[in-house]
Amino acid sequence: MAPTRSERLNAQSVSLWLALVFGAVLLGAFVSFPGFFPPMSPDASAQQVAAFYEHHQAMIRASMVVFNLCGVMLVPFFMVIVYQMKRMATPTQVLAYGYLSAAASGVTLFAVANLFWLIAAFRPDRDPQQIQLLNDLAWITFIAPVGMIVAQNVCLALAVYLDGRAEPIFPRWVGHFSIAVALAMVPAAGAAVFRTGPLAWDGAISFWLRNSAYGAFLVVMFFVLRRAIERERGEELDAAAELQLHAEAVR
Amino acid sequence: MRRIPAEARIDCVWILLSGLTVVAWGLAKVHGEHRLTPSGPETVAVLAIASVKSRLIIRQYMEVRTAPTCLRRATDAWLVVVMVTIAVMYAYA
């Protein structure tokens, strides 16, 4: 019997649709933030940075406010991953709690970075040195701390490898993919140190590789989770059907 | 009701402790006026009284009197270390 409409709209699928909608909104904000296309150069002088904020003040505020509103909306999405990790037949659920803890801190960092940009854009007539400082802090907080995401992906990969279920929750390649994304993001920590070259915060590795890798990870996990939820619903229906057969056999 | 010795012991200790406190307080009060000059003998007296009071509390109230030897030594060590260090540093000041 096909699941009725109400059964399809369970917590997990709602969280996924939340992530899809707000992911799209965040992508829009990401594209519309003048500081990302092309990414601001860390070598710019204080006056150039102040002029940039003066010139693009409206768009900076608009995009960053959207970021502020929607950035934390991805938390339910991460919690669906935590729930699925708890369903895995790993010896214990310690990795799920590690993932949860890392996700909580990771999202906080994103919110803090966003606030630095908004403060910088609040009074463009401020002393250029102060605007440059706020801009530096914003970029360093946004790009450099990859540790939380690396920890999340490592926990996820370990859980996938240790999943002893006959039919694992996430296929094996999800583990490899998580590790690959984590490795792609590690060098971005250099953005807090270098002002020029690929490792600078506008460089190929720290900006483009890091953000595209993380974007790809979110998109891929969206589809992987969707299939995992479908399969879970299938399992529940089979179990329910089995129960019914058993009840009839007893009668 | 005949006072059970254990409770009587606690009352004696309490009277002794209170008495010592009043003595220490009196000592400090009497020398109230020239408080500005540090006086060696008075400090030593006060510290001695405090040590006796502390040991009474540890041994009688905390019942370390009947506790295993390692606990007795540990509490005594603490008291000696604290009081001697303070006295030496006072002498040094």
Add this chain to the structure above:
Amino acid sequence: MTGATAALPARVSARDDQRSPKLDLWICWWVFPAFYTLFGLIFVVLTRVMPPPRPGVGVDQINSFFHAHGTTIKLGFALLMVFIGLASVTNGLVAFQMKRMSVKPIFTYAYIATLAVGAVPGALFAAFAFLAAVFRPDRDPHLVALLYDVGLLTFVGSLGCFTTNYLVLALAIALDKNKVFPMWMAYITFWQIATELLAAPVFVFQKGAFAWNGAISFYEGTVIFVVFLGCLIVLLRRAIQQQPMDELVQD
């Protein structure tokens, strides 16, 4: 044991036995000493945040401090950017052990939440402030002095999240009937709250025993934290060894 993990039949599968049991627990346990040794290396040797430099110094001394240790600060905190996630893995391990206790998981969720809060202002703000301070040699000295205060006051001064964290852990251990951790560990955990209280005056004093590098506000708290950490690592090892293979952990 109260409650059983969900989807019990799917947990035990054929491939479970030949792999070494509790592999994920032991991985997380080894992360504990590894991460805190690295934490000590970064904060003590490389970036000299522990023991903290003197608070009561002028702008030029602060700038010469950053000038002298610029490279090691950059190296140290770049490393922290990558490995800060391991702190979340250690939180996950302790949170899992709290789940094994007989108390309801309220304390576990509180433990994860408080440490997720504590990670950002407690450690990462110091990293961001110091990194920004050494990011540009031509920054205004007064702003560098501002970053010096931001970094050290947030590192030594963030008390509330850790106090709540210690309180919640102490209560969980005290009320636990399964005796995952011995009772004296509850007292040692609770004992640290007094040191947090005594760190409160760091916001008032610039010199003396209660400044942020004071004998009481900093050194005593650090010594007691190291004692607590040592006890925790040893007790976690014992708890993992003693956990029966088929123990049902509440979900």
Add this chain to the structure above:
Amino acid sequence: MVSILETTPTEQPRWHLPGDINIWVFVLADLFSFAFYFVVFMVYRIEHGSVFLDSQRHLNLTTGALNTLVLLASSRFVALAVQTARTGDYRRATRLVSLGGLCGILFTLIKSYEWFREIADGFTLPRNEFFMFYFSITGVHLFHVLIGLLVLALILRELREPSLRRASMVEAGAIYWHMVDLVWIVIFALLYLAR
């Protein structure tokens, strides 16, 4: 550990660990951290001798001594409560612990009044080195007193519940309370009296 509630309090067994090992780990740890505070206090006492002496004059000796007597009385009540609990007279033990708790509350009130008077006279924490130590050490001690009141409440619950009444818990609570009193005696001598 054999429950010692049955043995008559007059002849004590050869040796018996009061409370349990856990409370002693905490008490000794706390005692050593207070010892550390005292030593650091003395280090700054040597450096700023005159400031300490001058500030010490402003402390009210009478309230300090009164507080000590109040805390000693509360320790007596709690010690008596442990003995009566051993004889099985739980009603009297409960009354004694309550009296001890009342003295603890009285101590907190006197201490707060004393602090209020000093702050009103302008001797606040950031005023100088001495008052920095005075308010911090007495503050941490007051925190321990408040925790002690909580512990006494736990003992009351222990005595009232016929199913509980574990000797080790009653003794452990009493030991913590006596430690709070012990630390106050050293604080009183060091901060108020010694010159």
